[in-house]
Amino acid sequence: MEGLDYLDTFSPVAKLTTVLLLLALASLNQWHLRQLDVNNAFLHGELDEEVYMQIPPGLSVDNPQLVCRLQRSLYGLKQASRQWFTKLSSFLCSHGFQQSNADHSLFLRFNGDITTILLVYVDDIILTGNNMAEIQTITILLDREFKVKDLGDLKFFLGLEIARTSKGIHLCQRKYTLDLLSDSWMLGCKPNSTPMDYSTKLQANSGNLLSADSSSTYRRLIGKLIYLTNTRPDITYAVQQLSQYMAAPTDTHLQAAFRVLRYLKGTPGSRLFFPATGTPQLRAFSDSDWAGCKDSRKSTTGYLVYLGSSLVSWQSKKQSTVSRSSSEAEYRALASTTCELQWLTFLLHDFRVIFTQPSALYCDNQSAIQIATNPVFHERTKHIEIDCHLVRQKLHSGLIKLLPVASSLQLADIFTKPLTPAVFHHLCTKLGMMNIHSQLEGGS
Secondary structure, eight states: OBTTTBOOOOOOOOOHHHHHHHHHHHHHHTOEEEEEEETTGGGGOBOSSOOEEEOOTTOOOSOTTOEEEOSBOOTTOTTHHHHHHHHHHHHHHHTTOEEOSSOTTEEEEEETTEEEEEEEETTEEEEEESOHHHHHHHHHHHHHHHOEEEEEEOOEETTEEEEEETTEEEEEOHHHHHHHHHHTTOTTSOOOSSSSOTTOOOOTTSSOBOOHHHHHHHHHHHHHHHHHTTTOGGGHHHHHHHGGGSSSOBHHHHHHHHHHHHHHHHOTTEEEEEESSSOOOEEEEEEEETTOOTTTOOOEEEEEEEETTEEEEEEEEEOSSOOSSHHHHHHHHHHHHHHHHHHHHHHHHHTTOOOOSSEEEEESOHHHHHHHHSOOOOTTTTTSOGGGGHHHHHHHHTSEEEEEOOGGGOGGGGGTSOOOHHHHHHHHHHTTEEETTTTTTTOO
16 A cells, blocks of 8 residues: 555656657767666565565465565566666766756766766666766676676667667667557558648547547557657657647547658658768757647647757647747747756766757747836736746746747747648758658658
């Protein structure tokens, strides 16, 4: 019983944005990238509570009423993952690592000019740094304590395929995409040029409700597509729209999901590219689609953040409240982007990366820029929540610098609305996406 037999069970895992940022920095700084796997990770955790279990099958005892008291955690215990992470973090901190406050799964050690960084996702570990001897030393220490498996250079992590060349790092989910198409019986389908039809907008009551089995199929498909957005920003808006109808999907929504699959059929090898050259400077684009949701009339926030030329963070999300004007919707989008920039700034400080501040934040709405710049309250702004005005605070503190951008050059448009094929593919090239398998797939 929670609170009586056990207490905390939450265990932090690395954010995927942290993984992307780490890979982008490794590419820029020419760091070594290694991957480790811990054998039987949960068995290393030490329990804080008294935990008993029944006699396992095959173990004969004289008294059938006897039970076993566990000395260490066991697979199946709700607190096993937390106890494992506690044991690992204590071990790392005792060997000179510092735990990041921005992402608790990130551990860093600096010894003069030597940088060593360790990122943990349950029992999968990325180990990187600028000194190979130091990395090998850490690997030996971890193996002595936990029995780890050295998987060599980082090539496959959490379903992400990592390929490194002298020009940079390529990141994709090609195998995951092909498996998804195969499971959906869509490997032989005709490809589409875009993931969504730009001439129509989805609504909750469009089409006929699906049966229970078809609804389950729809939900499983959307769940798989959500994980695919970790390396495919080009389908992020489409998946965000489709995920709103998981409670009561219709045949129209299912056909829209199949359109995403047909788009993936034409581009299974599309990937993010983190170049090995450039400067670690943060810049972001923020946009919104005012009252874009036909059902609730709420707006959609879209933003993307670059580190140099590497896309490390993006989001497409429906806003929590209805905005009275496009200026208010844009201002709320600016607030979300500012929070992401602040968090990434904290992360870069933990990495001890020297970068130029303030971060450039581009917005195509002059009214929203004026609201952030001028501390004047009037009819347009007096009802906006206080938390949105952190844009003005961060602007004055020097964290960000708001800059205007033409609507035709607004890269965040791809996260707020369906686009025509020409505009869509133009923005995809600006996201730093490429396909090194294009010749194998019939492209040029």
